Amino acid sequence: MSDEKLYELVCHVSNEIFGKDFLHKAFFNKRLRTTGGRYMLRSHHIEINPLVFEKYGMDELVGVIKHELCHYHLHIEGKGYQHRDADFRKLLQTTNSPRFCSTLMEREARKTTKRYTYKCAKCSLLYNRKIRLNTKKYRCGKCYGDLFLVSLENLK
Template sequence: MSDEKLYELVCRVSKEIFGKDFQHKAYFNQRLRTTGGRYMLRSHHIEINPLVFEKYGMDELVGVIKHELCHYHLHIEGKGYQHRDADFRELLKTTNSPRFCSTLIERKTRKITKRYTYMCAKCSLSYNRKIRLNTQKYRCGRCYGELKLVSSVNLK
């Protein structure tokens, strides 16, 4: 889908759903990673992540456009346009717009390969850590006693 077709779609959705004209620019922004789209406060333009259309199709794209148009029209009218504002939430409900878009990128989870257990030599308080710590540098938080490495476990 081209930027021109996106602009036509935004204008059509604005006219049909909101009953108001969209008078600024709408275009795809390849650099958006985690968000479906964004409304620019200063220029009033709308940027859309092309992954929304590629991964989820037209229905999700229209949902993101409606969400951004909620920001747009409320901001133009001088009403509460932020996610936390009652005006914004109410307009989302009346236009049946989504509050969030679907996940665009899969987040990488870091696997923990070791666990370390330290114990205070004075008060016997134990500390579990993911990362090894320098026992010469750190002390017990309760009694300021010396820490000793009790065990390190390999997890896989």
């Protein structure tokens, strides 16, 4: 879908559902990662994440457009346009707009963490650490003996 088709769709949704004209620009923004779209307060433009259409289709795209148009029309009219405002929540309900969009990015698998185990040369006390320790700088907290690295594990 092109930016021109998106603009036509935004104008159509604005007229059909809100009964008001959309007088600014609407376009796709590939740099949006976690959000479906955003309304720009200063320029009044609407940016849409192209992944919304690619992953979930036209129904989800129209839902995101309706959500952003709620921000747009309330801001233009000088009413509460933020998510926490009663005006915004009421308009979401009356236009049947979604409060959130579907998940666009899968969460990355947790990085493997390393676990360092150090042992005191005098008293044999074990120390488990996530961060590597400088054994020339630090000593045992119990007997002030020298520390040395016993093992290095990769944990998930």
